[in-house]
Amino acid sequence: MAEIDINSLSEPEMRLKKMQDMRAAGDEPYKYSAERSACIADLLQKYEPLKPEEESAETYQITGRVVAKRGHGKASFGNVLDQSGKLQYYAKVDLLGGPAYHKLLHGVDLGDFIWASGKIFRTQRGELSIKLEKFEILTKALLPLPEKFHGLTDKETRYRQRYLDLIANPEVKDVFQKRSKILRLVRELLDGEGFIEVETPVLQMIPGGAAARPFKTFHNALSMELYLRISLELPLKRLIVGGFEKVYEIGRVFRNEGISYKHNPEYTLLELYQAYTDCEGMLLLTERLISGAVKATINLLPCGEDFTVIS
Known part of the structure; x- marks a missing residue:
């Protein structure tokens, strides 16, 4: 069977392939449940007093949609959004491990829902974040999110497709x-x-x-x-x-x-x-x-x- 040229795939096709690869590897791309220990808004409120580079004693589990990814190499950042708020995640290859970090960089797309576990800390720049120790893809999104810069502005689309409007x-x-x-x-x-x-x-x-x-x-x-x-x-x-x-x-x-x-x-x-x-x-x-x-x-x-x- 001829090997698929990844560069020739459209974004939806690429996402579909990632979903199929997850399933072939025994990692269900649409998991039935996930345990979380706190909502993001509660964590933001509880750890507001943290000073730069201080971290929580407890480890927390959160769930949400990935709405931003940035960075490459051995460290990267992203944002996870749940119903209550948004929290930055911070990932390092030596903390997550090579295979998991590679999956985070190349297997997670904007719009995917993930489960993440780690301690809350404040970065040098002052942003509260969760330091990833473990993560899982809960739901693989097969279509990209609306384009961030222009957003979703058409009123007919917003009212007919409320889920897109909410995203x-x-x-x-x-x-x-x-x-x-x-x-x-x-x-x-x-x-x-x-x-x-x-x-x-x-x-x-x-x-x-x-x-x-x-x-x-x-x-x-x-x-x-x-x-x-x-x-x-x-x-x-x-x-x-x-x-x-x-x-x-x-x-x-x-x-x-x-x-x-x-x-x-x-x-x-x-x-x-x-x-x-x-x-x-x-x-x-x-x-x-x-x-x-x-x-x-x-x-x-x-x-x-x-x-x-x-x-």
């Missing part, structure tokens, strides 16, 4: 985290005020509660057309009729209309209904929800503690 623009994670925090706070506030969270049907015989074009589907067992809901309103109001006094739902609704990066045909909607109150009571509840969400996400009330009443 190229790490600050986007903050939006996901704030959304999760807001939903948790909304639930805590409403539950604390006696509301009951419910789930109502997504498939409806007659779509209602809003003026929007629905998505149609067909129920084979019942031999009938059904619609994806365009609103949460009517089932929630029926629960009020049935005797519940405070109900809410946070759920997906679907509207078969225009689409762009500013308008999605499916999105999350919050609706709540309360008996024995009027618009003034709902206004006060809305103020508490909004001010609580702002406090939880940015710890700041732009308008001060008191909202200005507007008509």
Whole structure:
């Protein structure tokens, strides 16, 4: 069999060959699990007081995506990124051993997930790093990361391929985290005020509660057309009729209309209904929800503690 000319391979082909070589050597390129002892953000916080060339007494295990590599010869550096933060690694051939160091230099590509073990230290230039004693490739990436200098800027691509957006623009994670925090706070506030969270049907015989074009589907067992809901309103109001006094739902609704990066045909909607109150009571509840969400996400009330009443 003719030997493959490595220089003739494209980058995806080169990565595929590395993956196949790992598997042929008995090193599974897509490992099922990995033990880590700390998140990167915790290590950065814990060892912030370290002075240059000081190191931790403990050895730590971290996991993450390799997002940068630099250096050659007998020493090299790189950056590992996990969900909480980024940490530099420092590798030396005499500490890792020749075969492992060669694998790090030539077998690891940007985008690969690795497991790394070592002590935390601060370099002469003042950067906290992990001094590699052991490492493993956990997941071999077969495609390169988005080009670093220009990044991922096309809005359609960013919104359609969120995973690429998260890789190229790490600050986007903050939006996901704030959304999760807001939903948790909304639930805590409403539950604390006696509301009951419910789930109502997504498939409806007659779509209602809003003026929007629905998505149609067909129920084979019942031999009938059904619609994806365009609103949460009517089932929630029926629960009020049935005797519940405070109900809410946070759920997906679907509207078969225009689409762009500013308008999605499916999105999350919050609706709540309360008996024995009027618009003034709902206004006060809305103020508490909004001010609580702002406090939880940015710890700041732009308008001060008191909202200005507007008509």
